[in-house]
Every structure is written in C-alpha cells, then in structure tokens.
Amino acid sequence: MARILVADDSETILLLMRTRLEIAGYEVETAADGQEVTERLHGGGSDQLPDLLLLDAMMPRKSGVDALRELRAAGVETPALIVSAHQDATDADAPSDLEVSGYVTKPIDFDRLLDAIAELTS
Amino acid sequence: MAVIGVGRFIQQRQDFEDAIARSYQVEIGARVRLAENANSKAARAAIAAQAKRRNDLRDQISADTRDTALLVAAGLIAGLTGALLLFSGLIASLRRPLEELVDAAGRLAAGDRRARVEVGGLSETATLGAAFNEMADELEREASQRDQLDRLKDEFVLTASHELRSPLTSVQGFAELLMLERDSLTPRQVETVEIILDNCRHLVRLLNDLLDLARSDAGRLAITPKPTEVTPLIDDAVRTMRAQTESKEQALSERIEPDLPLVNVEADRIRQILVNLLTNAHEYSPQGASIEVTARPVGADVEIAVTDNGPGIPESQLDHIFDRFTRGDAGLTQRVGGTGLGLAISKSLVELHGGTIEVDSTPGVGSIFSLRLPAAGASVGTGQSHATTETS
Numbered sequence: 001m002a003r004i005l006v007a008d009d010s011e012t013i014l015l016l017m018r019t020r021l022e023i024a025g026y027e028v029e030t031a032a033d034g035q036e037v038t039e040r041l042h043g044g045g046s047d048q049l050p051d052l053l054l055l056d057a058m059m060p061r062k063s064g065v066d067a068l069r070e071l072r073a074a075g076v077e078t079p080a081l082i083v084s085a086h087q088d089a090t091d092a093d094a095p096s097d098l099e100v101s102g103y104v105t106k107p108i109d110f111d112r113l114l115d116a117i118a119e120l121t122s
Numbered sequence: 123m124a125v126i127g128v129g130r131f132i133q134q135r136q137d138f139e140d141a142i143a144r145s146y147q148v149e150i151g152a153r154v155r156l157a158e159n160a161n162s163k164a165a166r167a168a169i170a171a172q173a174k175r176r177n178d179l180r181d182q183i184s185a186d187t188r189d190t191a192l193l194v195a196a197g198l199i200a201g202l203t204g205a206l207l208l209f210s211g212l213i214a215s216l217r218r219p220l221e222e223l224v225d226a227a228g229r230l231a232a233g234d235r236r237a238r239v240e241v242g243g244l245s246e247t248a249t250l251g252a253a254f255n256e257m258a259d260e261l262e263r264e265a266s267q268r269d270q271l272d273r274l275k276d277e278f279v280l281t282a283s284h285e286l287r288s289p290l291t292s293v294q295g296f297a298e299l300l301m302l303e304r305d306s307l308t309p310r311q312v313e314t315v316e317i318i319l320d321n322c323r324h325l326v327r328l329l330n331d332l333l334d335l336a337r338s339d340a341g342r343l344a345i346t347p348k349p350t351e352v353t354p355l356i357d358d359a360v361r362t363m364r365a366q367t368e369s370k371e372q373a374l375s376e377r378i379e380p381d382l383p384l385v386n387v388e389a390d391r392i393r394q395i396l397v398n399l400l401t402n403a404h405e406y407s408p409q410g411a412s413i414e415v416t417a418r419p420v421g422a423d424v425e426i427a428v429t430d431n432g433p434g435i436p437e438s439q440l441d442h443i444f445d446r447f448t449r450g451d452a453g454l455t456q457r458v459g460g461t462g463l464g465l466a467i468s469k470s471l472v473e474l475h476g477g478t479i480e481v482d483s484t485p486g487v488g489s490i491f492s493l494r495l496p497a498a499g500a501s502v503g504t505g506q507s508h509a510t511t512e513t514s
Contacts, residue, residue: 010288010292012289012292013288013291013292013295016291016292016295016296016299019299020295020298020299023299023302085284085285085287085288106287106288106290106291107287107290107291107294107295107322107326108291108295110295110298
C-alpha cells in the first residue's frame with residue numbers, strides 16, 4: 001500500500017489526516033514541520049522515500065513550501081500536495097518553479113483529496 | 123474737479139442772471155425815459171446798448187458753460203480712471219491669492235491631500251489662506267488615520283479568516299469521520315452530526331465571503347478573465363442548486379437564447395455569483411415556487427437573469443440590497459441561512475469584471491436579479507486593471 005508523509009504543525013489535523021487516510025487504506029507517517037520532513041528524507045535512500053508528500057504551506061521553523069524546495073534541489077521527485085489555508089490556493093503559496101502536484105485548501109474536502117491521492121499514487 | 127466745475131457753473135449762472143436782470147432794469151429805465159419823450163435819442167441808444175450787452179452776456183455764458191461742461195467731463199473721466207486704476211490694483215492683489223485658493227480647494231476636493239496655498243498678500247487673503255491650510259492639515263491627518271484603520275481592518279479579517287480555517291478543518295473533519303460510521307450511530311446522533319456539518323459549511327461560506335470582501339476592500343480581489351461560454355456556467359450553477367430546490371419542490375429552469383457570444387469572465391467567480399443568486403431565490407421563495415435563469419445578448423453584453431415568483435423585496439429595502447449584512451425581511455432571517463454578504467460580494471465581483479448587477483422586484487410578484495457581463499472581444503472592463511496579483 002502507498003505510503004504518505006503528512007506534515008502539519010497541528011496535532012489535531014495530523015490525527016484527522018492519519019485517521020482518514022488509514023481508513024482509505026494508506027500507510028501514514030507524520031511530521032510536525034518542514035524541518036522534520038527534510039531531516040527525515042535527506043538521510044535515507046530512495047527505498048525510504050514515501051510515495052506522496054502532503055505538506056502544510058505554513059508551519060513554524062520550516063514551511064512546507066521551503067521544505068519542498070530543498071527536497072527538489074536535492075533531487076527528490078516524490079509527488080507533493082500543498083495544504084493551504086488560502087481560500088483559493090494559488091502560486092501565492094508557492095513559486096511557479098516549484099514542482100507541485102496540486103493544492104488542497106482548508107477546510108479539506110476529503111472526497112477530493114482522496115481522489116487526488118489515488119491518482120498520484122496509482 | 124467735477125465738483126469745482128459744477129460750483130463754478132452755478133456761480134457763473136448766478137452772475138449771468140444778475141447781469142441780464144441788471145441789463146433789463148437799465149433798458150426798462152431807458153424805455154420809460156423814451157415813453158416820456160425825454161432825450162429819445164440817448165434812450166434809444168441805451169436800449170440798443172443793453173440789447174447788445176445781453177447778447178454779449180449770452181455769448182459769454184454759453185462759452186463759459188461749454189468750458190465748464192468740458193471741465194466737468196474731464197473731471198469725471200479723470201475720477202473714473204483713477205477709481206478704475208485703484209480698483210484694478212485692488213482686484214489684482216485679491217485675484218491671485220483667490221485663484222490659488224480656488225485651485226487648491228478643487229485639488230483637495232478631488233482627493234489631493236497635499237493641496238496647500240502660499241500665505242501672503244492682503245491680510246484678509248493671508249488669513250483665508252492660513253485657515254485653508256489648517257483645514258487641509260486636519261483633513262490629511264484624519265484621512266491618514268482612516269487609511270491606517272482600514273488597512274488594520276483588512277489585515278485583521280484576512281488573518282482571522284486564515285487562522286479560523288485550521289480549527290474549522292478539524293471540527294468538520296472529525297464530524298465527517300463520525301458520519302463514516304453512521305451505521306453504528308443512533309438516528310439522534312446522526313442528526314446531531316448533521317447539524318454540526320451544516321454549521322461548518324455555513325462557517326466556511328461566511329469565512330470565504332468575509333475574505334472576498336476584505337480582499338475587495340484592500341484592492342486585492344483578483345480575477346483572471348478569459349473568453350468563456352455562458353451555457354455551461356449556468357448549467358453548472360443549476361446543477362449545484364438542483365438538490366436544494368427539489369427539497370422545497372421548487373421548479374428550477376433555464377432559458378438560454380441560442381448563439382450567445384462568449385463572455386470575458388473568470389468562470390469560478392461567475393458561477394459563485396449565480397449560485398449566490400439562486401441560493402437567495404431558493405431560500406426566500408416558498409415551497410413550490412418557480413425559479414428561472416435566462417440569458418440573452420444585450421448590445422455588446424450578455425445579460426443573465428435569475429427570476430423568482432417569491433415574496434419580492436419591499437421598495438424600502440431595494441436601495442440597500444447590495445450593502446453588506448443587509449438581508450431580506452428580518453422575520454425570515456431565522457429560517458434563511460445566508461451570510462448577508464452574498465449580494466455585496468456579487469456586486470464587487472461583477473464590477474471587477476466590468477459588468478453591472480441590478481434588481482427589480484415587486485412585493486407579492488417576485489424578484490429579478492440581472493447581471494450584464496461584457497462579451498469577449500468587446501472592450502475589456504475594469505476587471506483587468508483591478509486584476510492584481512495576490513501578494514499575501
């Protein structure tokens with residue numbers, strides 16, 4: 001089953017994401033911010049990389065956008081979805097040169113999110 | 123000079139009258155002597171002399187009168203010229219500062235808060251100029267305070283609506299989780315969760331609406347218009363509303379004229395407006411009402427109208443219908459779940475597209491909300507100039 005790394009600074013959101021995604025049959029790992037994401041992925045080989053990244057756009061220490069930029073620079077090509085509080089998530093959250101698979105807005109429409117995840121991990 | 127002239131004229135006249143009178147007296151004396159036949163030759167000579175004297179006197183006085191008249195005229199002209207010079211000097215010294223004041227007042231009224239005048243000239247205009255500058259200073263202070271408050275308000279709303287999204291995501295998400303297990307819930311529990319979810323959706327709508335308005339106020343509401351077909355927009359909005367109108371047994375129909383031109387719009391935003399208008403028609407109209415969406419070309423625009431046969435809007439409310447937090451009949455607000463922001467946002471959005479929105483309503487008959495959108499290829503409306511890039 002596909003592995004998803006979810007990063008959000010809210011434990012409640014992480015619990016919600018984990019529960020919903022596990023019900024849908026995914027294996028879920030969580031991180032509290034972008035710093036944790038980059039630390040965890042930098043060291044490991046490609047067999048440790050998740051199949052999908054689900055990163056909150058705004059987090060303390062390191063935002064999802066900054067973490068993703070670092071990962072892309074390091075050659076990590078894992079598909080990534082950016083979760084944003086912006087009503088109309090656009091390039092305002094991430095520069096257009098950043099390779100993002102899509103944007104998810106809060107409050108999260110899980111039906112759409114699960115459709116997008118299924119497509120990206122198939 | 124003129125006064126002297128007139129005084130002299132009167133004096134001359136007096137002397138002339140006296141001289142003539144004296145001449146007649148002498149002549150009368152001569153004629154008496156002639157009648158008495160005493161020295162008739164000398165008397166005749168005296169009469170003739172007096173007649174000649176009077177003639178001379180008359181010539182003299184008319185010459186004097188002419189001179190005096192000339193003198194009076196010259197005096198008047200000199201006086202007028204002097205007055206004119208004096209006045210034009212006075213006017214010139216008033217005119218420049220006054221013109222400057224008028225100019226500055228005009229610029230101030232047009233919004234140039236830095237409009238000031240140079241204080242100088244006559245003491246009256248100097249005082250006026252100083253007072254004007256003081257007033258302009260005060261206005262500028264107040265305006266900049268107001269601007270700052272407006273910015274703070276916009277920032278606050280933007281931040282608040284962002285910050286509220288995360289907890290809202292949790293509430294809605296966990297309520298949805300419960301609903302995934304609705305088979306193990308009692309009907310009472312299901313109903314409770316449904317109420318939570320309904321209110322979450324309402325909160326989301328409210329947040330989105332507030333955010334749109336704050337962006338609109340801050341000039342940061344951005345649209346990216348492109349040529350768009352009208353029919354799918356209407357189809358989409360009608361499909362979104364179908365379940366709700368059916369739950370109230372309301373007839374929801376479309377009447378779209380064939381061969382409509384493309385409109386220059388951002389599809390999502392127009393769909394949002396149409397859903398807004400349809401939601402209003404649905405919520406304010408009773409069970410079994412009819413709601414119709416029509417579209418037709420009007421000049422270089424396309425007019426889309428939402429017509430209902432609901433209760434209509436009293437005339438007193440029509441003027442404020444597009445103001446924020448204005449809602450129909452207060453008695454209805456308990457039942458109607460709107461945010462009171464929908465029409466205000468719709469108006470902002472339509473205007474951003476360079477279009478217009480209007481309402482026509484008759485109490486007891488129904489309401490028509492019609493929007494006009496510029497056809498693609500027609501001159502692009504104000505939307506383009508407002509379409510700034512979101513920078514938050």
